[in-house]
Amino acid sequence: MKKEVAELLNSPGKVVVMPTDTLYGIVARTQDKLSVAKLYQLKQRDDKPGTIIAASLTQLEQLGLKHRYLKAVEQFWPGPISVIIPTSDPNLNYLTLNKYSIAVRIPKDIDLQKLLKITGPLLTTSANQPGKTPAKNIDEAKAYFGSEVDYYLDGGDLSNAKASTIIRIIDDAIEIVRPGAVNIIDGKIVA
Numbered sequence: 001m002k003k004e005v006a007e008l009l010n011s012p013g014k015v016v017v018m019p020t021d022t023l024y025g026i027v028a029r030t031q032d033k034l035s036v037a038k039l040y041q042l043k044q045r046d047d048k049p050g051t052i053i054a055a056s057l058t059q060l061e062q063l064g065l066k067h068r069y070l071k072a073v074e075q076f077w078p079g080p081i082s083v084i085i086p087t088s089d090p091n092l093n094y095l096t097l098n099k100y101s102i103a104v105r106i107p108k109d110i111d112l113q114k115l116l117k118i119t120g121p122l123l124t125t126s127a128n129q130p131g132k133t134p135a136k137n138i139d140e141a142k143a144y145f146g147s148e149v150d151y152y153l154d155g156g157d158l159s160n161a162k163a164s165t166i167i168r169i170i171d172d173a174i175e176i177v178r179p180g181a182v183n184i185i186d187g188k189i190v191a
Contacts, residue, residue, distance in 0.1 A: 006118040008151050015039050017127045017141045019155030020053060021107035022080050022164045022181055024135045025124035026149065027053075030063055033094050036123055040097070042148055043125055049096050050125035051082045051103040051164070055116035060104055063121050064089045070104070073169060076189075077106035078113075080181035084168040095123060103166055126163065134163070 008014050009027070013034035017026050026042060028035035030052055039050065054060045057070045069085040076083060082103040087096055096102045107113065116122065126134040127141040135141035138154045165180035174184055183190040 002153065005151060005153055006115055009035075009115075009119045009122070013038060014150040015042065016151045016153060017135070017138070017145065017149050018151075018153035019158060020124055021105075021109040021112055023161050024127040024138075024141050024155070024158060026127050026141075026145070027122045027124045029119050030095060030121040030123050036094055039123060039125065042145060044130050045097070045125070047097055047099075049099055049102050050123045051105055051166075052095070052121050053105050053107055053112070053116065053124055054121040055113050056106065059116070059121050060106075064092050065102075065104065076167075078108035079106075080108070080162070080164040081105065081184075081189075082164040082166045084166065084177060101168075105164055136161075 005016055005018065009016055009029050012032055015026055015028045015035055015038050017024055026039055028039040030036065057074060060070055061067050065085060065087060073083040082105040084101050084103045086101050088100060127144060128134045129144050135144060136159045137157050138152050141152060162181040165176065165182040165184060166178040167184065168175045168177055176184060
């Protein structure tokens with residue numbers, strides 16, 4: 001990832017559209033409340049939290065997520081599986097939109113991992129407007145957000161990319177919230 005993207009994300013109130021490990025996403029640094037608010041405003045969201053991506057469990061724990069929940073699902077990472085975990089920390093309400101859970105993921109992409117080590121965890125959601133198809137390229141993303149996004153990182157055409165699979169663990173069973181890039185059958189990842 002470009003150095004300028006890391007510098008920009010580490011600046012207050014900035015959001016970037018870039019390829020994540022799955023689709024183009026609009027991203028904001030989780031520890032910057034201004035950036036997070038801007039991301040949610042651009043996506044017209046007030047009750048549907050995004051996904052937190054991080055370089056490691058340690059980064060997620062430092063953000064305030066509980067070790068026991070992360071440890072229970074670490075076998076799914078790195079990779080394109082987002083796991084919804086509980087959170088009751090009121091200090092995270094700006095991220096969770098006052099919900100008691102949020103999806104988290106540790107991506108496998110090496111360049112994204114490097115970026116996350118510099119910026120810390122990022123909040124992300126697909127680069128599209130509500131009810132619209134996620135952007136497959138930078139031109140489509142620009143058509144959605146125009147100059148409201150601070151930077152667009154072109155990662156080429158992602159027409160064949162799939163969103164992350166979103167799961168939740170309930171009583172030791174895996175509930176698939178959204179099918180995506182990874183198939184899970186009977187609790188096992190299927191290639």
